[in-house]
């Protein structure tokens with residue numbers, strides 16, 4: 001599939017969500033961060049907003065669920081029209097069953113790991129996943145500093161995916177910018193979430209193209 005750029009609208013003007021998405025036509029996906037104030041100490045948006053955006057957005061939706069009880073809620077995001085649904089391993093009661101359910105509902109099944117969760121925790125179920133999201137900050141807020149300690153994890157994940165002969169995309173999320181994107185790509189990531197780096201710019205679409213160029217090397 002190659003390099004993909006998935007801007008996060010967390011730091012966009014959420015009162016103008018559809019317009020903000022229209023400002024990034026070069027992006028491959030739009031990354032929507034769902035937070036419940038339990039799994040992470042922040043509250044953002046949920047199902048009705050994702051459902052509305054799915055109808056208005058020209059880009060497919062990459063829903064990142066930072067919520068408790070994803071077993072109960074994640075399938076509804078697939079039904080709401082998200083093309084990819086990411087749940088956290090740390091929150092899921094039955095991650096294999098949940099990944100299968102997401103695929104059965106027609107979404108790409110994706111699982112996220114917080115920075116301290118070892119990649120090995122996902123190794124047995126890579127075949128059930130379309131994407132593995134490695135958080136490169138503690139989830140909850142945009143604009144945090146990239147955690148360098150995650151780079152060996154990205155490398156390890158790439159090794160595991162290659163060794164298994166799988167097509168699992170490796171997404172990085174948190175502190176991804178023109179300063180850090182090359183190192184992530186070099187370590188083996190191929191899908192890049194960038195929030196503040198994109199939306200703090202005057203021309204967000206130009207940053208999308210710049211990140212893509214840097215990641216392609």
Ligand code: DX5
Pocket residue numbers: 008009010011031033064137138139140141142143144173174175176193194195196197
């Ligand atoms: C953080 C979210 C990220 C966030 C990234 O918990 O999952 O998607 O929007 O923002 P930046 O790119 O500013 O770190």
Ligand code: ZN
Pocket residue numbers: 008031032033064173193
């Ligand atoms: Zn995210």
